[in-house]
Amino acid sequence: MRPNIKIPEKYRVVIDNDACISCKRCIKECSYGVLDFKDEKVKVKDGCVSCLRCVIECPTSAIEVSEKPSQFAPHAVFSPEIRRSIISQANSGGVLLSSCGANAEYMDIFNDILLDAAQVTNPSIDPLREPVETKTYLGRRPGKVVVDENGKIDLDASETPIVVMDMPIMIGHISLGSISYNAQASLFRAASELNIIAGTGEGGLHADFYPMAKNLCAEVASGRFGVTSNYLREVSCVDIKIGQGAKPGHGGHLPGEKVQKLISETRMIPLGTDALSPYPHHDIYSIEDLQQLISVLKESTEYKVPVGVKIAAVHNVGAIASGIVRAGADFLTIDGLRGGTGSAPRVIRDHAGMPIEIAVSAVDQRLEQEGLRDKVTLCASGSIRTAADMIKCIALGADVVGVCTSAMVAMGCTVCQQCHRGACSWGIATQRPELSSRIDIDIATRRIVNMFHAWNEELKEILGAMGIDSVESLVGNRDRLRYIGPNPRIAEILDVKHSGEGWG
Amino acid sequence: MEHDYYRSAALSLPEAPRVFAEQSYVVDIPDQHKPRMGSCGIAGCINIDGSLISGAKIEKMITTMSERENGLGSGFVAYGLFPDFAEEYCMQFLFESEEAQELTEEVLGNWVYMIKDEKVPTYPQRSMNPPFPLVWRYFVRPKKGTEAYIRTGLSEEDYMVRLVMSINDAVPGSHCVSSGKDMAVFKGSGYAREIAKFYDIQRYKGSMWLSHSRFPTNSPGWWAGSHPISILDWSVCHNGEITSYGVNRKLVEMAGYKCTLLTDSEVVTYLWDLMVRRHRLPVTAAAFAMAPWYYRDIERLPDEERRLANQLRITYKEAFLNGPFSILVGRSEPAVTMIALADRKKLRPLVMGVSDDGNSVYAASEECAIKSVQGDASIWATRAGNPAIVKVGEGIVRRGTEAPFLGAIG
Numbered sequence: 001m002r003p004n005i006k007i008p009e010k011y012r013v014v015i016d017n018d019a020c021i022s023c024k025r026c027i028k029e030c031s032y033g034v035l036d037f038k039d040e041k042v043k044v045k046d047g048c049v050s051c052l053r054c055v056i057e058c059p060t061s062a063i064e065v066s067e068k069p070s071q072f073a074p075h076a077v078f079s080p081e082i083r084r085s086i087i088s089q090a091n092s093g094g095v096l097l098s099s100c101g102a103n104a105e106y107m108d109i110f111n112d113i114l115l116d117a118a119q120v121t122n123p124s125i126d127p128l129r130e131p132v133e134t135k136t137y138l139g140r141r142p143g144k145v146v147v148d149e150n151g152k153i154d155l156d157a158s159e160t161p162i163v164v165m166d167m168p169i170m171i172g173h174i175s176l177g178s179i180s181y182n183a184q185a186s187l188f189r190a191a192s193e194l195n196i197i198a199g200t201g202e203g204g205l206h207a208d209f210y211p212m213a214k215n216l217c218a219e220v221a222s223g224r225f226g227v228t229s230n231y232l233r234e235v236s237c238v239d240i241k242i243g244q245g246a247k248p249g250h251g252g253h254l255p256g257e258k259v260q261k262l263i264s265e266t267r268m269i270p271l272g273t274d275a276l277s278p279y280p281h282h283d284i285y286s287i288e289d290l291q292q293l294i295s296v297l298k299e300s301t302e303y304k305v306p307v308g309v310k311i312a313a314v315h316n317v318g319a320i321a322s323g324i325v326r327a328g329a330d331f332l333t334i335d336g337l338r339g340g341t342g343s344a345p346r347v348i349r350d351h352a353g354m355p356i357e358i359a360v361s362a363v364d365q366r367l368e369q370e371g372l373r374d375k376v377t378l379c380a381s382g383s384i385r386t387a388a389d390m391i392k393c394i395a396l397g398a399d400v401v402g403v404c405t406s407a408m409v410a411m412g413c414t415v416c417q418q419c420h421r422g423a424c425s426w427g428i429a430t431q432r433p434e435l436s437s438r439i440d441i442d443i444a445t446r447r448i449v450n451m452f453h454a455w456n457e458e459l460k461e462i463l464g465a466m467g468i469d470s471v472e473s474l475v476g477n478r479d480r481l482r483y484i485g486p487n488p489r490i491a492e493i494l495d496v497k498h499s500g501e502g503w504g
Numbered sequence: 505m506e507h508d509y510y511r512s513a514a515l516s517l518p519e520a521p522r523v524f525a526e527q528s529y530v531v532d533i534p535d536q537h538k539p540r541m542g543s544c545g546i547a548g549c550i551n552i553d554g555s556l557i558s559g560a561k562i563e564k565m566i567t568t569m570s571e572r573e574n575g576l577g578s579g580f581v582a583y584g585l586f587p588d589f590a591e592e593y594c595m596q597f598l599f600e601s602e603e604a605q606e607l608t609e610e611v612l613g614n615w616v617y618m619i620k621d622e623k624v625p626t627y628p629q630r631s632m633n634p635p636f637p638l639v640w641r642y643f644v645r646p647k648k649g650t651e652a653y654i655r656t657g658l659s660e661e662d663y664m665v666r667l668v669m670s671i672n673d674a675v676p677g678s679h680c681v682s683s684g685k686d687m688a689v690f691k692g693s694g695y696a697r698e699i700a701k702f703y704d705i706q707r708y709k710g711s712m713w714l715s716h717s718r719f720p721t722n723s724p725g726w727w728a729g730s731h732p733i734s735i736l737d738w739s740v741c742h743n744g745e746i747t748s749y750g751v752n753r754k755l756v757e758m759a760g761y762k763c764t765l766l767t768d769s770e771v772v773t774y775l776w777d778l779m780v781r782r783h784r785l786p787v788t789a790a791a792f793a794m795a796p797w798y799y800r801d802i803e804r805l806p807d808e809e810r811r812l813a814n815q816l817r818i819t820y821k822e823a824f825l826n827g828p829f830s831i832l833v834g835r836s837e838p839a840v841t842m843i844a845l846a847d848r849k850k851l852r853p854l855v856m857g858v859s860d861d862g863n864s865v866y867a868a869s870e871e872c873a874i875k876s877v878q879g880d881a882s883i884w885a886t887r888a889g890n891p892a893i894v895k896v897g898e899g900i901v902r903r904g905t906e907a908p909f910l911g912a913i914g
Binding site (some may be wrong): 118121122123125130131133135137141143144145147153155158159162222237368371374464466467468470472473474475476477478479480484 | 567661668744745747748749750751754755758759783784785786789799800808811812815818819820821822824826827829848849851
């Protein structure tokens with residue numbers, strides 16, 4: 001018996017030899033070593049991940065990648081995917097890693113939610129003719145303005161640190177290390193151009209990116225990589241990362257081979273060492289400890305920037321969220337089960353946490369019950385794939401949505417789920433210079449800007465159709481949603497009426 | 505006083521036409537063919553010197569616009585009604601049954617001292633749909649100083665608000681339609697002309713009247729859900745549909761108000777009470793929060809006003825009434841005041857008028873309503889999102905055509 005049993009290949013690569021001009025470009029493009037040139041022909045080996053780099057780059061469209069029909073005998077319970085994992089674990093004895101967020105169909109609720117539109121009793125608005133506003137604020141709100149004894153509004157006493165964004169969109173936290181310099185530069189530049197916020201991720205901020213700091217949100221994660229007071233004072237807001245939707249309860253893990261000079265300098269760790277973020281913050285073992293860290297960060301930023309907390313959506317998320325707001329967080333980010341990652345144990349990625357649709361509604365309702373909702377900004381992330389998801393997420397209760405994977409798809413990512421291998425053929429999730437140079441910062445920036453611009457236009461179209469001319473009037477406006485899915489109990493928990501139910 | 509930046513920022517409306525129709529529909533269409541269109545109608549009148557206006561005047565105004573209603577609700581509110589009981593809260597109720605009244609009186613007994621109570625005379629009309637509620641009014645004083653009162657930890661006004669909310673929420677078949685001092689609401693399900701007759705509106709005299717005729721769309725037409733919707737001395741007549749209702753409700757519910765009337769309009773009343781009475785915002789600032797300027801216009805304001813405008817938009821974003829509306833708001837504290845406000849696009853009509861002698865001021869959906877009672881009135885239209893404010897004893901404080909922030913800070 002072999003010690004390792006071969007796992008059947010998932011994808012078939014077919015080269016059309018009539019069309020192929022033997023330019024060998026595909027061989028250079030494939031970062032997984034699948035293609036080879038032998039006997040004057042391109043030969044295909046095992047290991048294709050269907051990243052489609054060769055397909056898209058082939059000048060004569062001579063390559064076709066398709067899913068192989070499953071070679072496992074059909075079985076209703078032991079799916080091919082499950083059998084693959086078992087074989088793989090028996091081969092290696094290890095925890096299976098994956099990336100890109102949960103890969104399980106049953107969790108999508110966005111597709112079960114329908115939007116409302118205005119008819120007759122209120123006029124819909126054409127955003128090309130009339131202004132529809134998408135400006136959004138991130139930070140703590142005072143709840144009420146202070147009025148002095150003479151009846152005058154005291155602005156100095158009313159204002160709180162707050163960040164202005166032109167769209168209710170934040171590019172989520174993706175660290176330098178998990179993605180390449182060029183990829184991060186493109187995200188940051190896009191954020192500056194769009195006047196929205198981008199998260200730095202937990203890897204600190206590279207010196208080159210300081211000029212864009214006004215559009216950046218610094219992440220303080222359990223590893224505290226690259227966190228200096230200078231860094232915190234430059235950025236527009238600070239986020240304490242407690243958890244991530246793709247791997248609630250887990251910390252980050254950047255393997256030593258990715259920690260090259262650039263990463264080592266930015267993270268302030270020795271070359272070639274593994275960058276491990278502890279699972280909890282080792283100075284936060286309770287909500288009181290979190291309150292202290294929030295205070296420390298506010299003190300060190302001289303109360304000029306909002307300080308937020310990001311948690312993974314877990315079952316008791318409502319209560320945890322209210323505790324965090326009471327502990328002083330100015331904004332709160334909830335990251336849902338389907339959120340992306342550069343590397344996570346597959347068992348956690350696919351099985352732990354809560355979908356963002358339910359989490360955001362639960363948190364919004366809980367904060368409302370406790371009278372805290374008008375004091376805090378609620379950000380929601382975790383598989384906001386399209387403008388439609390964004391709009392539904394806002395109507396479910398989010399002020400701002402966080403987007404990562406779609407921004408990377410805009411740069412070329414095909415969601416092949418190989419980020420953890422560091423060999424991203426699109427130059428995004430890799431530190432190999434020959435790969436990361438595949439990202440042209442100018443072009444990638446333009447593409448990200450295009451995508452978010454289009455989302456914002458779609459948001460305006462939907463708002464206009466609903467008869468709403470400013471996005472804040474959609475936040476948590478669950479009256480304008482209806483549920484059409486298979487499980488009415490979900491609608492109840494979402495606090496959304498079922499399709500067909502009227503207003504009163 | 506007009507600022508330069510104002511002219512470019514707001515809609516410039518043409519001068520109001522000088523011609524008017526005596527009735528809002530010109531041709532007399534037989535009943536069965538009358539188009540079922542239009543929306544709600546609102547009308548209000550106030551005498552600046554505080555002299556009393558007969559209910560006949562407001563009845564004439566609102567019934568002139570009968571095309572704007574469909575018989576599913578109408579109502580009136582009068583201020584300055586009870587000079588003999590000006591210091592007591594007048595709680596006026598619609599009871600669906602005697603049991604509801606008994607239960608309510610039991611609750612009232614625990615919360616307030618009853619100074620006087622009386623049946624409100626009503627005259628059911630043949631054309632109206634029964635059943636008719638029992639209408640009763642109580643002049644009350646909060647039981648201040650009792651242990652129960654102290655335990656609530658509330659101010660006198662908030663104590664009254666909580667009482668009203670508790671009864672409306674918990675006592676079946678009992679609806680407190682008004683609870684302010686020296687004012688009362690008369691409303692129900694029917695055409696304005698029917699409701700006016702039902703309550704014999706002409707028997708009352710007040711220094712200010714507001715009224716509403718209803719064309720309900722999203723919410724059921726029922727007695728308590730008719731307008732004006734009132735809490736304490738606030739009353740609101742609302743013509744519009746709030747597309748942001750889910751958001752607005754969140755804010756007022758967080759502040760302890762309970763939405764029980766099955767109509768989006770009630771949040772408007774609670775928002776006024778929350779912002780102006782509890783948060784002590786100037787009326788202009790509260791109006792700005794409900795119908796804020798566009799950011800692109802705020803950008804052009806001078807520094808201090810821009811700061812204020814942005815802060816109001818940030819702080820009170822849940823108070824922003826999105827969608828089309830025009831509202832008339834009444835209050836009696838500190839002086840009897842009428843506020844007229846339309847949404848920031850001015851998608852619903854609102855015109856103002858003042859008599860030649862300058863003493864009588866009017867607001868209405870249509871000019872004909874004003875001209876029908878004051879032929880010499882000069883008419884103007886308020887600007888989008890810009891409040892007109894008229895106070896007894898002070899006069900026209902704002903015409904609704906000024907730059908919004910003049911005086912808002914002060």
